Amino acid sequence: MKRIITATVQNKSGVLNRVTGLLQRRQFNIESISVGTTETEGISKMTLVVEVEDSQKLEQLTKQLNKQIDVLKVSDITDKAIVSRELALIKVGSSGQLRSEIKEIIEPFRASVIDVSKDSLAVQVTGKPEKVEALIELLRPYGIKELARTGVTAFLRGNQPQISELPSYSLLR
C-alpha cells in the first residue's frame, strides 16, 4: 500500500542521508521524497511517499524513523484530511501549429507555458499527483522530451473532519 509520511527533522548535515539510508537498509521503497525548510528556523520537513507491504511494516518504518536523533516527529497522514501538491515541468516537442492545441489541452489543468523555443514548449503544472499524471498522459502523444517532478509535499488541512466523513479525502490508496 502507498502511504504519505511526513517527518520534521533538524536541519543538520547528513540528515537526508540518515533517512534515505535507513529506509534503504530496512528494505522500504521510496517512491518520492521532497525536503524543504519550514516556518521554524533550523527545522525542515520531509514528505515521503512509500510503498509498504502491510501495517506491521508501516509501523516499523515510522518507529525506525523516530529513533533517529535528528528526527523530531513522524506522521502517517495518508488517511487524514490533507492538502498534497506536486509540481512537474514537462518539455513537449511542438512546432507552430501544435502550440495552440497543446495550450488548449493544458488549460483545464490550470497549467502554464513557461518556456517556448523553435521546436519545443515547457509546461508547468501543479496539483495532486493524479492530476499531474493525467496531464502527462495527455501530452505524451506530442512527444515528451524532458520531464521533471518534485515529488509530493503535503500537510494536514486546518480542519480535521470526523472519521466518518473521511473516505473521499484519502488520496493515494
Added chain:
Amino acid sequence: MKVEAKPAIQSVVQPKTGADLLIESLIMEGVDTVYGYPGGAVLPIYDAIYRAGDKLKHLLFRHEQGSIHAAEGYARITGKPGVVIATSGPGATNLITGIADAMMDSLPLVIFTGQVARGVIGTDAFQEADIIGITTPITKHNYQVRSIRDLPRIIKEAFHIASTGRPGPVVIDIPKDISADPVYENDFETNFHLPGYQPTTKPNPLQIAKLADALSKARKPVILAGAGVLHGKASTELKEFAEKHQIPVTTTLLGLGSFPGDHPLSLAMAGMHGTYSANMALYECDLLLNVGARFDARLTGNLKHFAPHAKVAHIDIDPAEIGKNVPTNIPIVSDAKEALKELLKYEFEVTHHSDWLRKQDENKRQFPLWYNDYEHELCPQWLIETLHQASKGDAIITTDVGQHQMWAAQYYSFSTPNRWVTSGGLGTMGFGFPAAIGAQLAEPASTVIAIVGDGGFQMTLQELSVLQERNLPIKVMIVNNGALGMVRQWQETFYEKRFSESLLSLQPDFVKLAESYSIKGVRIDNQEELLRILPEVLAYEGPVVLDCRVITNENVYPMVAPGKGLHEMIGVKP
C-alpha cells in the same frame, strides 16, 4: 657550509588546543581510561594525552579492533561508556567490526576518530575515509566536528546519547586542524537540547494494568529475560517478581546472568542451542512476558511456530523492537527496572498454575543438557563444567562466537549479573580475548577468563602484548578442537560432511606463542591434566594461556535447525 642557528626557545606557556579541550571534556565525564591507537590525524590528541599525564590512562592495543572490543568488555561490565580513539582512514575503518558489534548488542561506546583537516575533506586526501558515511548505519548517532566551539557540547551530547535509552555506540569524527588549533576562550556552551531524543523510561500505567490482568488469568506463564534487564540493572526486581508470582524464567544468550541460572524457577537459556525445558516452555506457554529481549531469529526459530498459543507482552525501552518480529498484545515501552517496579506494586493473584511448574521441573529432570562421556579425553562440555566448579561460578567469562561460546553459555551457569561478556548479535570471532582486557580493567579484583576458540583467538591474539605490558591476570582458555567448530558442525549436519575450509590442521604452538610474550603457556591434553593444573592456573597471579586440546567431533546440542520451530529440537537427551 652554512650553519643554521638553533631556533630560540619558544614561549613556555603553550596555548590550549582543541585536543586539550577534548581531554578535559573526557575527564569531566568521569573517564579514566581510553583505549586506542595513535596515527597522523590524531597526533594532536595523543600529544594532549601525553601532557595530561596521570589524569587519563591510555591503553595501547596492537590493532584498533582490539581496542574497541576491550572498550565493549568494559562497557558490558560497568554499564558506562567505553572510550576509543583511532586515527583517520585505516585506523577508523579497523574499528568498524567493533562499532557494528556494539550497535547490535546495545553497548555504550564513545569513539573518537581522527579526520583529515577541514580544508581537504572530500579531496581523497592521505588517510581520508568518509567515516560518517560509513558508520551512519552502525551507530546510534555520529558527529563530525566542524567548529572547535561545538566540541565540548558534542562530547557531552555523545556521552548522554550513548548511555541513556537503549545504549549504543556514538562516533565523533575530529578533523586534525580542530584538535591542533589553539583555543583562547575558556567558556563554552555545553548545554544541549535534543528534542528528537526523549527516551520513554516510565511505563504506561494502563498497559501495566493490562499485563497484570493477563498474568492473573494465565495458566502457563513464562518470562523471557534479555540483556535489557542487565542494562536496566533490574535483576533484583526480576527475581523478586518471578518469585512472588512463581513464574518460570528463561533467558536469551545475552540475558544470561539476569536471572540466577541455579534458581529453581530458572529454565536456563532458550533458542537455537537452548535447553529443552526453556524452548518447550516458550512453545507451550499461554502468556509470554518478554523483558528486554529483541526476539532475535536465533532465539525464536521459525516465527510461524513461535509461542503459537501465547498472549505476548513485551517490555522494551526501544519502541521499534516491540512488534518488529513477533506480534505483541501488550506493548510496554519502558526501562526494565521501572516496569518491573510498577508490576511489583500491583497487587494481583496469579491463577494457580502448579501443573505448569511441575511440568517444568519434570522437563528439567528428564531432558537436561547432556554430552557423551569420555573417560580420559578432554570433552569441551566437561571442560566448561569443570571450569565452572573450579572458579566457583563467579568468574567473568568472555567468549568469541561459535561452539565454545554455546558450551560456555550452556555449562557455565551464571548466578549474578554482568559476569558474561559475549558477542551475540553480530557474532564476532576474535571478540573474547580483547573484551577480557576491558573487563579486567573494569574489575581488577575479579577473575577474568577468556574462553576462546582456536579460530577466533588467532584473529586478535596480537593483544597478548597488552597482557605482557600490563601483567593483567587474564586466563585465556583456548577450546582447541583444530577446527572452526560451528562451521564444521553445520557442514557435518547440513552439507553431508563436506568440511570445506573448516579444519585447521596446521596451528601455531600456542604455548610457545605465549612464552614469546613472556606469558605462561600450558598445554592440556586430557582430563587428569586439567584437574591437576586448573586450580594452580586460577590461583596464578599473572596471565596464562591454556591450550586445551578437546575432541574435534563434539557438536553443540540440543539444536533447532534453521527454519524449524523451537519444539523441533534435535539432539535432546535420549
